[in-house]
């Protein structure tokens with residue numbers, strides 16, 4: 001009786017110890033993996049960074065981001081950036097769309113649609129009567145979304161998300177970027193939120 005009891009305890013003990021390992025080893029399908037910086041999409045994102053200004057701005061006004069689409073900070077700058085809540089919270093952006101009419105009319109985005117948010121840091125200490133800075137200080141990250149064929153592997157139903165440094169040279173996130181997807185999968189028009197007409201705007 002005693003030894004049966006001991007055996008039972010030993011089996012339970014082994015099961016508890018081995019189970020997490022067994023689960024840990026369970027294969028995760030590639031398509032379900034969230035890649036935060038998938039090199040296979042770097043070339044596409046760098047090409048977009050090089051040419052997006054030729055798309056033309058969606059409109060001519062800089063808008064306040066109600067919340068900034070959070071970009072993973074570049075390596076090394078992590079600490080200083082995360083402690084700088086002003087930089088994170090209050091940024092402005094210009095919007096560029098490869099197919100402007102489709103974007104503005106909120107039509108279902110077609111393969112090839114590309115939208116770029118060019119973010120800017122406002123000047124500190126200059127505020128207008130609305131309590132916001134009317135002056136842009138310097139350009140910050142590019143936030144990019146581009147739609148490929150929905151069957152493309154490692155995309156979010158065809159969408160690639162990405163962030164590129166302001167000089168257009170370094171991709172800091174690419175692919176199925178979880179931090180982007182968690183918001184954008186909630187957007188009504190196939191991952192795009194579209195223009196919000198009543199957002200506060202300022203002139204340049």
Ligand code: HEC
Nearest residue numbers: 069070071115117143144145161162179180183192193194
């Ligand atoms: C906290 C939620 C949130 C996260 C996280 C987020 N976004 Fe957004 N994004 C929005 C909202 C809301 C809009 C529309 C309003 C605006 O312009 O800010 C938007 C707009 C955009 C647009 C313009 C296209 C559109 O949807 O109309 C792009 C491009 C974009 N985001 C890229 C990104 C990228 C790239 C990431 C990840 C690095 C990201 N976003 C993360 C909420 C988010």
